[in-house]
Amino acid sequence: MAQVLFPLVLHGGFRYLRLDLLGPVTPPTLLQGMVNQMVDSMTAMLKNWENRIEIVGGNAEIRVDEDLRILSADIISKACFGSNYSQGEKIFLQLRALQKVMSKGNIGVPGSRYLPSKNNREIWRLEKEIYSMILNVVKARSEAKSEKDLLQMILEAAKNCRDNGDLPPGITPDKFIVDNCKNIYFAGHETTAVSASWCLMLLAAYPEWQARVRSEVLDICGKNLPDADMLQSMKTLTLVIQETLRLYPPVAFGVRETLEDINLKDIHIPKGINIQILKPILQQHPDMWGPDVHQFKPERFAHGTIAACKISQVFMPFGVGPRTCAGQHFAMIELKVILSLILSKFSFSLSPKYRHSPVFRLVIEPEQGVILHVKRV
Numbered sequence: 001m002a003q004v005l006f007p008l009v010l011h012g013g014f015r016y017l018r019l020d021l022l023g024p025v026t027p028p029t030l031l032q033g034m035v036n037q038m039v040d041s042m043t044a045m046l047k048n049w050e051n052r053i054e055i056v057g058g059n060a061e062i063r064v065d066e067d068l069r070i071l072s073a074d075i076i077s078k079a080c081f082g083s084n085y086s087q088g089e090k091i092f093l094q095l096r097a098l099q100k101v102m103s104k105g106n107i108g109v110p111g112s113r114y115l116p117s118k119n120n121r122e123i124w125r126l127e128k129e130i131y132s133m134i135l136n137v138v139k140a141r142s143e144a145k146s147e148k149d150l151l152q153m154i155l156e157a158a159k160n161c162r163d164n165g166d167l168p169p170g171i172t173p174d175k176f177i178v179d180n181c182k183n184i185y186f187a188g189h190e191t192t193a194v195s196a197s198w199c200l201m202l203l204a205a206y207p208e209w210q211a212r213v214r215s216e217v218l219d220i221c222g223k224n225l226p227d228a229d230m231l232q233s234m235k236t237l238t239l240v241i242q243e244t245l246r247l248y249p250p251v252a253f254g255v256r257e258t259l260e261d262i263n264l265k266d267i268h269i270p271k272g273i274n275i276q277i278l279k280p281i282l283q284q285h286p287d288m289w290g291p292d293v294h295q296f297k298p299e300r301f302a303h304g305t306i307a308a309c310k311i312s313q314v315f316m317p318f319g320v321g322p323r324t325c326a327g328q329h330f331a332m333i334e335l336k337v338i339l340s341l342i343l344s345k346f347s348f349s350l351s352p353k354y355r356h357s358p359v360f361r362l363v364i365e366p367e368q369g370v371i372l373h374v375k376r377v
């Protein structure tokens with residue numbers, strides 16, 4: 001499999017330059033600032049759950065996936081736009097509308113996206129509006145003191161690329177900025193929300209793991225809110241997230257285009273073909289993971305991915321190669337903040353109304369939601 005993956009590169013010309021969002025070299029103050037913002041975003045949802053539990057005096061029935069989607073949009077808007085967050089939220093609302101119109105679109109019919117159909121006209125209108133909304137925030141930003149948020153990182157990258165002549169032909173710094181903002185929203189919103197939903201579903205189904213992770217969180221945080229160092233030490237929680245991403249990889253396909261003719265065993269693949277790598281098959285293949293492949297066993301990751309499966313590249317929730325997910329550190333931190341805060345305050349089980357219904361849309365999501373019975377610990 002390693003030989004198969006490496007000659008291929010990412011298809012998708014719109015992602016011309018890479019910008020890592022929170023990584024091992026992120027300054028600790030920026031990282032801590034983001035963690036504080038994420039914790040802050042959680043307040044409204046946690047309060048709402050507490051109120052609902054109080055009203056029923058015990059177990060509240062909560063459809064958690066909907067709340068997590070709202071939460072994740074809030075987190076990504078704040079992280080991206082900082083104090084321009086309220087304009088950011090409006091931009092993301094328009095991006096969501098754009099995503100909806102685009103998903104109705106003309107997939108597979110060459111050239112049809114240029115026809116002035118009703119759908120295309122709506123797409124063009126939204127794109128124009130989003131473009132100028134983002135640039136208005138950027139303009140306001142350049143007149144104010146610079147902040148450390150993702151937008152600032154994008155602005156600095158755009159400036160460096162322009163100064164070093166690294167922007168591809170025809171790409172202006174403005175377009176670079178707008179496209180990166182769009183990328184962050186599309187790539188980082190549903191993916192994290194749906195991962196948190198599947199994690200909660202699995203922890204509800206496996207109460208012994210729920211108890212283990214809760215006890216880890218309480219040992220590490222005590223009565224304090226989680227900070228960046230504490231999140232780093234939550235090893236059991238990391239195993240649970242990895243196992244969830246193995247069983248329910250939000251991004252189901254890895255797509256690569258062949259740059260030259262290649263032979264995969266006896267299959268000849270000409271240059272310029274898109275290859276879709278189906279992650280649920282690779283991540284649940286008994287030859288790779290063993291006969292317990294379909295079971296939820298976070299301990300399989302206890303000694304790292306290399307020990308968990310025969311060829312470690314088959315575990316690819318965040319992709320593989322030079323264009324892996326630029327937000328994977330951000331996503332792991334966000335998931336840990338969300339799950340550690342929920343676990344420290346609530347215990348939960350699956351509601352009898354829960355219907356297991358994974359469905360492939362843009363991400364692998366629970367079609368009929370994740371409905372839990374939630375009570376205070």
Ligand code: HEM
Pocket residue numbers: 010015017018019021183184187188189191192195249250251254255316317318319320321322323324325326327328330331
């Ligand atoms: C659990 C959550 C997430 C999952 C499973 C996920 C998964 C992925 C995958 C599979 C790719 C394509 C990689 C490839 O083709 O090899 C990707 C790309 C990307 N992701 Fe994520 N992602 C997540 C969260 C996020 C977040 C929170 C952000 C932003 C804050 C983000 C930003 C990006 C960007 C910018 C790219 C494009 C990278 C490039 O082309 O160089 N992702 N993600």
